[in-house]
Amino acid sequence: MIKSKRKFVRFLETVFILAALFSYPPSSSFCFETDYYKNGLALLQDGKWEEALNAWWQGKLAYEKNGKTDPRLGIAFIELATKKKAKEYYDSASEIYLWSFSKIPSRKYLNMVIDEAKRVLPLVDATDIKEWREEIKQFDPHLSFLIRSFWFEHDFRPTTKSNERLIEHWQRIAYAREHYLKNRISPYRTDDRGTIYVKYGEPDRKQRGNLGSSSMSKIELMRWGYTRTSLLDDPTPQYEVWSYETIGTKEPAVFLFSYREGAGEYGLQPCVEYLVPRRGGIDAAEFRAVCLIIYYAELKEFSEYFYDRYSRYEQIFESRELAGRKSPSLRKAYIDMISQIFYANKNIDRFNPVRKYANPERSEYEEKINPIDIAAFQIRSLSRAGQPKLTVVASTAPQFESKHYTRQDKKEYKAPEYKLLSTFIIRNREMKEIYRKTKLYFGSVVNSSVFQFEHTPDIFHGTFAAEAYRSKADTILANGRKILHISPPLSRAPDSLELSDLILGIEAKKTSEYSFPVYPVRQFWRNNPITIYFEIYHLQQDKKGKAYYSIEIGASGSEKNKKEKENSISLSYELETDKPRRSEQYSIDISKLKEGDYELFVKIKDKLSFQKKTRKVKFEITKD
Structure with missing residues (x-):
């Protein structure tokens, strides 16, 4: 009797559980999840390609709400949009593609990420290709972030919604799949001509x-x-x-x-x-x-x-x-x-x-427009309150005469009037945008842009973009970008010796934007001295409030010249102060050094805590 009652109770429990499961609304996690990718494929097979794009876009919106991604959607969307030459969808194609690789994929989508990494691999620079191959070999899910990072870094105009280089890449794939099909051995399902064309x-x-x-x-x-x-x-x-x-x-x-x-x-x-x-x-x-x-x-x-x-x-x-x-x-x-x-x-x-030794890739966008030469520097420091600070300094020089402006006599050439739009974008390790700052200048021969940020640990990647426009119209004249891989912030710990990044350059006046007395430069004439500036933090003090420290400054040339003592710099100082923080500035004679590339280092030693800190910076000596 008791056993029969127990069986009846379990039966009722099972009925109630099933009833509860089927009573949840469609959005519940207990229901089967809609496969937006397959829905789009079905529409595409019926010839409804625009409806297929819309289905994949709706999938992106739905997954975003749940913090998920599906790389199938981004790849399918951009592949179809470029195949159909549907320019009105290119902004959305860039967005959904980059969203698809914004998170570590689930195991069931990892093969899609690996295949996409193989399609990007032929475009990767020789310095990074070993890392890519290793992660592909290991089936590393972090490839998503490598793919995303690659296309952010190759975006010809980071200030626009469309990633022009990414769209161009998929346009080339679409063309190659139509014209180079003697076999399908390449990552693009084409013969080798397809790979070179892409x-x-x-x-x-x-x-x-x-x-x-x-x-x-x-x-x-x-x-x-x-x-x-x-x-x-x-x-x-x-x-x-x-x-x-x-x-x-x-x-x-x-x-x-x-x-x-x-x-x-x-x-x-x-x-x-x-x-x-x-x-x-x-x-x-x-x-x-x-x-x-x-x-x-x-x-x-x-x-x-x-x-x-x-x-x-x-x-x-x-x-x-x-x-x-x-x-x-x-x-x-x-x-x-x-x-x-x-x-x-x-x-x-x-x-x-x-x-x-050829470049791994070439873009028609960069062939069509004048370049802007950019020198960009990151300077890590601590504020007076001890907070980590990041200063980014960029010098820009549009090269108008290089492509569209012809002249018979260089002396007669006059650069057009222009306004310069400078933008600095900061992203975290997952390449999610954190900050974006834009400044407008009226252009000169060389322009300087300064951006300051609170340096938080999540800051990892920086993109500086510069665009020159006609002063009286919005026609773009020149374009350039520079990638910065941001180093970790300086330590705030008062018992940890810290040293700012080295500023090697020329003396400059402090402004509300730029708080250092030296402006960074990397090329110097041999007959002119160079100036170096840096800040020391958290020097330990004795009972009398005194801090004792030493500074060693050295520079040497390339491997070929390192053994030549006359082609190097070596300076040392023994100092004391009554403050835990010091600013140091030195003028260095380089007149006896040969032309070429050099590396300068600064070593700090706290005589009380015995802590040491070293920073390095590269520079070049050129002909006068």
Whole structure:
């Protein structure tokens, strides 16, 4: 009887729980969550692409209320908007994409983040690429913040809602997916041409065809006594070659696309030597030599690189012809020489130096507008009340004459009147914006902007943006930005010795905006002394209120010059004070130093607490 009652009670409990679950409104966490991404895909399949965008946007708004993100929504939105060339959605596309990577993703979305990181990786600078690869390998969810940070740092105009560089990137992906589909081996589901296009955009020059099939190749065959029928195989691999003039290299960067050994997978090849087939109806070495001369003959007019290779092979062929009349064995020796050069070139071009040192990416936005040269400095200090303070100083110099302003005589050139909009944006480690300050100036040759903030621990990343406009209109004339990775704030603890950042530069008057007697500069003429300013905090005092400390100032040049004592600076001081805080300013003679890059350091030692503190700053000595 008791057992039957217990069973009945459990039955009633189960009924009540189920009733309670189904009585919750749709917004309850007990209900199945709407999959906005799949809803958008269904609309897209029905041809309702704008409704799909709206569904994904509604998903963003819903997830934001719950503090969640879904990277699928941002990627799908920007991919579709750029594919449809829907410019009216570009502001929203930038916003939803960056929102998608604003938090650590849940485990079920981590693969989406990894795939997106792989799409950004080809654009990453060499100094950061190791970190990216390691995090991709480890499936690190913090990749979300790396992706978000990358696009904030590459935003051509941080003051606008749209991230122009991000939109350009996805426009290029959309184009590449339509035009470069010999295979899908790249992160963008294209062949290697797609990767290069996404990185650099449309090449400055390009040429395509079949190597060995042109009239130039036929003439070359006849010149050296060969016919097409003498080559039992038909080595005419399809190729495409691109050249970029402005990707940070001294000479044009050339990219060759074709089939490895004439029949392998289509892709980016190190050099022409990799295209030569292994087969042939004549002696293998001679077959190789003939392929090289006819392939390079077809490409020699495209670039100096190809012309130099052709000329070298041509010279050997000519020598071979002369030698062959006297001795067949000498003729073979020249063929062997071509084989040696063939293998040497393959080894050299595996690490193509021009492509290796090229910029990782190029934006058309930066090609279209005059740049603004920016020097930006962060200065950490403590206020009189002991609160951490951050001062950001930026000098800007628009380069109007570099692109749109032409002149016959430099003396006749006059820069246009302009107004300068300076903006400094601060973000935390998750790249969430914390502060934004904007100042308007009437422009001069060199402009200075000063921003001051209370330095809180969450300040991590800074973007300084400068835009020059016509004084009488809102037409943008020049643009520039500078990224600052903000160091942690100084310690407030009174028992911890602290030292401000070093200000190396020229003497300046204090203002309401700028409270230091030295303005930061990094380039100096050798005949002019440099001035260094810094502040010391929390010096320990004895019973009489005295503090004792030492200062050591030193500077040395590059690794090459560090061993030269005459090319360095070494100063030391023993001091005392009756205050726990000191301001120090020194003038340093650099007339005996050579031109080049240097690093200056300041070491402070508190003689009572035995604490030490060191700061460093880099500078350059230039010609007078």
